[in-house]
Amino acid sequence: MESKMVIRQSIGFPRLVKWPRRVGYAAALWSLIFGALGLYWVLGGDGFPFGENDPRGQMMGSYLANLSVHVGGTMIALTGFLGIFAALAMVRKWNQKRLYFLLLFYAWVMCAILLFIIPDSRILQNVAYLFMFYFDLIDWIVIHQVFCMIGGVLWGTTALAYYRISRDACGNCGRAGEGASIISASKWGKVFTYCAVLTALPYGIVRFAWAIGIPLGTENIAIIGDFSGEAILGGLCFGGAILTLALIQKWGEVFPRWCLFIAGKRIPIWLVVIPATSVSVIIFLTGLKVSPQVVMMIINGEITMKNWGEMVPTLSWLPWGLSLGIATIAYYLRRRSRCKHCGKF
Structure with missing residues (x-):
């Protein structure tokens, strides 16, 4: 009876059951924007959110406080454009083990970098200040970090869906056999x-x-x-x-x-x-x-x-x-x- 009730609650979101097949496309779109930003900065565009353009970076614990625009912009452009092809490739199942592990490794590394390397303590700081209705510290650097965290979530869910599909498990729940105790x-x-x-x-x-x-x-x-x-x-x-x-x-x-x-x-x-x-x-x-x-x-x-x-x-x-x-x-x-x-x- 309980399981039926939970199922009825979930029927209101029928499209969500297709997320394992669709999240890869979302990650590819995000990667396109990410790569385009990197290319824009390499070509001299304003707004590079690291290095000398981020005077608070060192204080807020940024790992990228000394990153130059040429190195950082190039890395962002390359990983972004490469991510487009990787994300699209992860929409389907591949029989080649080497390609499978390579794609899965790339996705999890992207997830870790975007969630835990690029953002810093300004995320928690501004979340706390929202409860005080104080918004003055929200700038482009903070917005970019939030954008990167969204990308981290997309890459993490893409990796999870790809892992489940590749091992013939359910893309939605991950079960290949009986669930965890x-x-x-x-x-x-x-x-x-x-x-x-x-x-x-x-x-x-x-x-x-x-x-x-x-x-x-x-x-x-x-x-x-x-x-x-x-x-x-x-x-x-x-x-x-x-x-x-x-x-x-x-x-x-x-x-x-x-x-x-x-x-x-x-x-x-x-x-x-x-x-x-x-x-x-x-x-x-x-x-x-x-x-x-x-x-x-x-x-x-x-x-x-x-x-x-x-x-x-x-x-x-x-x-x-x-x-x-x-x-x-x-x-x-x-x-x-x-x-x-x-x-x-």
Whole structure:
């Protein structure tokens, strides 16, 4: 009965079942735009978002703060135009193993570069500032990073679809046989969910302390007592921790009573998985960029017992993003029902 209800909820999006065959075309179109931008910059166009055109790059943890327009533009143009052919080739199944592994490797490398190498901590910074209705830091560089992350998602889903199709699995659910054990996913999912909850708290605790005037881990009086700003930043962490518990609680599967006219109805999986996955990627990405800087500051003596609260709590972001991502996978495996495309459970 439960599986039938989930199937009815999914029928409202019939075109989505064809995404494994269509996402490659989307990746090819994105690659065309990406390559055209690289060529434009190589030919002297304005707006190259790295190197000397990005004065905040070093501070925000950019790996490409020293990239020149000639090297960077050429690499972007080549990878973009090559990506057009690679993406189109991944729309169909190939029997040649070498070509299969080469295409799959290219797609996953593109996904990793676009999601975790090109963007920096400005993504999380601006997401947090959106809750304060502060938009002044959104510039072309941030827009370009968002564009690259969209490309990363397209290349990741293209690689996933190509992998599934090539092994004769269902393109929509990935099942080639029986699905993963729900009991197993519940066990390890709880462990990573609690890890995500705990690692979300350190930054929030410090920010809440500053909001109420407690100089926890800092001597910088200028940042103490800004209740609205610090409370929002701290509240995002605590709110995220509470929402993370939905991955293992009943109210993460069924709308609670206070949801009025939708109370008691099952929560669509995508309504939880998409936001949780997006947040985990952004937090992990930021931790990846910030953590090396913080470690070096500790080694160099720039961070001491007098100012540890300003940067040390960000060290929890890397494990926070990772554990939240794994917990989200467990939630998906535990809740998914019979696939309406292949019929496997």
